[in-house]
Amino acid sequence: MPGDNANKAKQKPERGNRRHQMRADATGMSRYESECEGFLPPEQREKLHNLFGQIEKEFESLYAENQALSERIEVLERLESEKTLTDSLDAPDLGASKPKRATQISQKIKTTYKASTSKIVSSFRNPSPNYSVVRSYRGHRDGVWEVSVSRSSQPVLGTASADNTARIWCIGTNQCLLQYIGHQGSVNSIRFHPNQELALTGSGDQTAHIWGAHVSPLSQNVVRSHSSGEDDIDGSEKEDVVDDVCDQIQEASTLRTPTMELSGHIGVIVAADWMAEGSQVITASWDRSAILFDAETGEQIITLTGHDQELTDVRAHPTQRLAVTSSKDTTFRLFDMRDPNLLVNVFQGHSQPVTSAVFAGSENVVSGSDDRTVKVWDLKNMRSPIATIRTDSSVNRLAVSGSHNCIAIPHDNRHIRLYDIHGNRIGRLPRSNRQGHSKMVTSVCWSETENTVCNLFSCGFDRQVLGWTINFQSKE
Numbered sequence: 001m002p003g004d005n006a007n008k009a010k011q012k013p014e015r016g017n018r019r020h021q022m023r024a025d026a027t028g029m030s031r032y033e034s035e036c037e038g039f040l041p042p043e044q045r046e047k048l049h050n051l052f053g054q055i056e057k058e059f060e061s062l063y064a065e066n067q068a069l070s071e072r073i074e075v076l077e078r079l080e081s082e083k084t085l086t087d088s089l090d091a092p093d094l095g096a097s098k099p100k101r102a103t104q105i106s107q108k109i110k111t112t113y114k115a116s117t118s119k120i121v122s123s124f125r126n127p128s129p130n131y132s133v134v135r136s137y138r139g140h141r142d143g144v145w146e147v148s149v150s151r152s153s154q155p156v157l158g159t160a161s162a163d164n165t166a167r168i169w170c171i172g173t174n175q176c177l178l179q180y181i182g183h184q185g186s187v188n189s190i191r192f193h194p195n196q197e198l199a200l201t202g203s204g205d206q207t208a209h210i211w212g213a214h215v216s217p218l219s220q221n222v223v224r225s226h227s228s229g230e231d232d233i234d235g236s237e238k239e240d241v242v243d244d245v246c247d248q249i250q251e252a253s254t255l256r257t258p259t260m261e262l263s264g265h266i267g268v269i270v271a272a273d274w275m276a277e278g279s280q281v282i283t284a285s286w287d288r289s290a291i292l293f294d295a296e297t298g299e300q301i302i303t304l305t306g307h308d309q310e311l312t313d314v315r316a317h318p319t320q321r322l323a324v325t326s327s328k329d330t331t332f333r334l335f336d337m338r339d340p341n342l343l344v345n346v347f348q349g350h351s352q353p354v355t356s357a358v359f360a361g362s363e364n365v366v367s368g369s370d371d372r373t374v375k376v377w378d379l380k381n382m383r384s385p386i387a388t389i390r391t392d393s394s395v396n397r398l399a400v401s402g403s404h405n406c407i408a409i410p411h412d413n414r415h416i417r418l419y420d421i422h423g424n425r426i427g428r429l430p431r432s433n434r435q436g437h438s439k440m441v442t443s444v445c446w447s448e449t450e451n452t453v454c455n456l457f458s459c460g461f462d463r464q465v466l467g468w469t470i471n472f473q474s475k476e
Contacts, residue, residue: 131427133435135174135454135467139167142186143461146271146397146443150192155452156215158199159465160187166201168213171467172453177215178253183207189271194278194318198259202269208283209258210295262293264300273316275323282323284314290325292337304335306344313397315358324365328353332367334379347382349375352394360400360421366407368395374409376421387423397443401455404472408456410441416458418470429458429468438462 040048142163149171150156156177157169166187168178180187185204192199192213199213262272267287274281280301281293290304290311309328316323326332332354336343347357352371360366364386365377374395375385393413400407405421414437418426430436439462447455454467 144459
């Protein structure tokens, strides 16, 4: 019968699995070891064996110590009971409670045992990095949508705000060096040119602007002269001086006219990014489309469509002609412009709007969503993620550190979490009344430049832009 043949076909893999398990048992391997033998790389399998061997040794030591302590407890309890019997014969009952010394000792041993076990287990986890807020960049009058680090030799930071402005900051002195006021709506994104001192901003006025992000030496000298005496000023007075200095710089370094204005969308531009070579720009809009522009002429090259709802972000690959767009339709799309036919891959795996999708190296994409998950994908296999990170709040514009393979995740609940590219938790940045964000964290970015005071930056709707120092510790 066809049905019988189908059932037999279904049963064959099961028999094969049983045979595989029997062979594993015959060779003395557990089912877990057998699976590791088939899937884990040899160096990872060897590392696991070493770790479990160390754990076994530690618990053997604890077990021996616990046995010795148990024998001591028995001796103490026996002595205490004999003493109690003698006291009861020699003295009247005055309502005194029973001796508790043995019970207290036992409880103390249990507490010590639990603490020791917890310490042993935690010692095999990846070491958590040390992190702290070391810079605060203040000046925006509304929420800050995005933060970006310059890729040129200048140690500067860019921010895009709902107050219709974009600003350039000195990373070291946390002072505003340049303010761009050319947009007529909220500035939703800011990205720096790969090798020139140019900035690209996308706005709610349905345009994207390219403008000069060169910081004049005069602005830097003004910052140095005012920042040199900050340490001698009280907190409240220091804030007033910072505001005054920032106002002076804004008057001297305010830019109103873009080098190039890019238009063609009929909706809000939520993000714009430079293509790898820097001669083209790609924009993403609420009109459900992305447009590829010529950065020098401003002409439209191609319009990218396919999303069913508004776009939320766009990111270009740093070295190849690839771009990824994320959307409220719960998907993100990879556009391969290396092929003349424009190959498009659709990634489906989220249940809520995808708020961000960024490239991680040459083979992976990391996506974040309002469904409170972050997923790592292989560009060659778009059917399912290779790692899934589950969190407790919606995810905003995340960032991946190329040098440390670390994902920084900003949340609606004001927290920033760190995970490695394999989905393992590294830690959570501190947040209190004295440090961290007090409202939604909208964006984060890494600085890959060495010898900088900060290597992670964050911004939020509390109008704050914060610079963090993340000291990664290598495991010995």
